Amino acid sequence: MSTKQTVIAVALSIAANSTFVMHATATERNVEKTRAEVIAEMVQAHKDGLMNVSDAEYPRILAAASNKTRAEVIAEMVQARKDGLMNVPDAEYPRIPEAASNKTRAEVIAEMVQAHNDGLMVLSDTEYPRMQLLPHK
Structure with missing residues (x-):
């Protein structure tokens, strides 16, 4: 062999x-x-x-037992959102509080039209060539 x-x-x-x-x-x-x-x-x-x-x-997240009611969880979430503790998406960051205004919508539009006509507003590609903005009725 x-x-x-x-x-x-x-x-x-x-x-x-x-x-x-x-x-x-x-x-x-x-x-x-x-x-x-x-x-x-x-x-x-x-x-x-x-x-x-x-x-x-993956990963499998097993259900967790809770001692709170749905209403309690929602109330906690609302409070956390008010306190700024919730994660904020990039589209909403930084969160800017709403500014209080004493002007009506018509007054703001009139100011915008005037600023545009005075050349104080920056034009974008969609507004080229420069056009006069007409008041909104």
């Missing part, structure tokens, strides 16, 4: 023995389960939230 054939025979022998040992060990521990048992365990794990089904569900 050549060296190559000896090495192959030893490798096959080791592989066969290790497969037999793994099977024997599983049988000794009574780990073998029927297909129905495995499926039942999988279904139960899925119901318990222990099984990741897709990337969209």
